Amino acid sequence: MVGVGSQGKPPTVKEVARHAGVSPMTVSRTLAGGANVRPDLQERVLAAVHELGYRRNENARILRPGQASGLIGVAITNLGNPYYGNFALGVEEVAAETGRRIVLGNTGGDPARERQLVADFLGRQVEGLVLVPAGGPSDHLQPGRLGDVPLVLASRRIYGLDVDVVLLDDVGGAYRGTLALLDAGHTRIGYLGYVSSAFTGARRYEGYVRALEERGLHPDPALVFREQEDAAGGAIRRLLDLDEPPTAIFSANNRNSIDALREIGRRLRSGATPQEMPALVSFDDFELAELMPVPVTIVDHDPRQLGREAARLLLSRLGADARQRGPARMVEMPVRVAPAVPSA
Known part of the structure; x- marks a missing residue:
């Protein structure tokens, strides 16, 4: 192999x-x-x-035989997103309680960079790995490649990979956020998501569709944009430029929400009225959301708590023989909808 x-x-x-x-x-x-x-x-x-698939042991010169490195490798997809910074702080907080430190790396959502980063972490003799997966082939994450190093996936799952994973209630959160818009009388609801192949993106879109269909509606392809993650400016402009623009938008992550609000603010400064702008529901909170030019409903959760839970799952695996660690576990953390939706 x-x-x-x-x-x-x-x-x-x-x-x-x-x-x-x-x-x-x-x-x-x-x-x-x-x-x-x-x-x-x-x-x-x-x-x-x-x-x-050889990797160098970067710690071999400084570790005594049998000595643990005290390091936890943490790989995230976007270091520029404060959400993932808070997630990493949660991992660090729990690791520090046991005298361990984290080594943080950014994959940029690139599977090749993820593969190299994991190899680098293993070369540093990390005791365990916490990974927000980039997607793509996962052969480098199989137990045979990681040896006895336990792995916990966070936010996203990889089917066929039998490891611990901590998720958010993506489907339920998107469902309730979209339902809040429907309850306020909105029926033309745009969707700003991100790559449909991404695990989280698919789950949040599922919740959006479920809420619409429950009310006898179906997604309008003209209102759905699913292939962007951090650059939604073009998508929101196309939505607002439609002959019949949406009266509300569900945004599947905070970076899309910020881009949407940036464009809404630009139009307000150019003479548009708040009543002409769509209501917005954002999955994920972001700084100063309460000061935005239009009301924003947040599908809220604590990324730091997500990091803490991932770290706890990982630490519970350390010190146990790989054959005695038991079956993989999945934890799904709740979210809440903080209402601020104006009526249509």
Whole structure:
């Protein structure tokens, strides 16, 4: 299996050397920069490293045998989003209670960057991993690739990966947020989501559709934008420029909400009236939401608490043999709708 050495363990320098047909010293020198190693031998070593999935142990020089690193690897998708900053603080808070520290990395939602980041974390001998998945292939997250390092997924699930996961009530929150708009008399409700292939995006869209169909309505394709996550400006402009624009919008995350409010504010400064602008429901809170130019209803939850729960799941796995850790667990955390929806 790629990434697994003899007896199911991660590959060693000796196994890389044997695979490349060189000495272990040549492997070490190549990985240290290639000084005094012929280019053709370097190419063979690097090809073997890639084929076997070898990763360097960055802590080997500073850790005594049997000594734990005290590190938890935390990978998020968008370090620029305050939501994920608060999530990481929650993980850190619980880890610190046991004397551990976190190592934080940003994937940018790129599966290739996630793969490299996980490899880097494992090279640092982290005791466990907390990951907001970027999506895409998950072979690098399979137990055979992680060894005995436990993994907890947060916010998003990966089907076929049997690990602990902590989620939000995405479907229920989107359903209740959309229902609040319907109860206020809105029937033309736009949707600002993000990539339909994303686990969370699909769940929140499901809640939006469920609320509409419960009232005998169906999503209008002209009102639904699902392929953006952090750049909703173009989508909101197209919604508001329709001959019959929506009277309300459900936004599936806070970055889309901020872009929508930025465009609404621009139009208000250009002479539009608040009554001409749509009501807005945002899944996820954001700073100064209460000061926005139109009322904003928030599908609210605490990202720091989400991080705490992920860390607790992870810590409960540490110190136990991988074969004795028991079945994977899923925790779904509640959300609440803070009403501020004006009538249509």
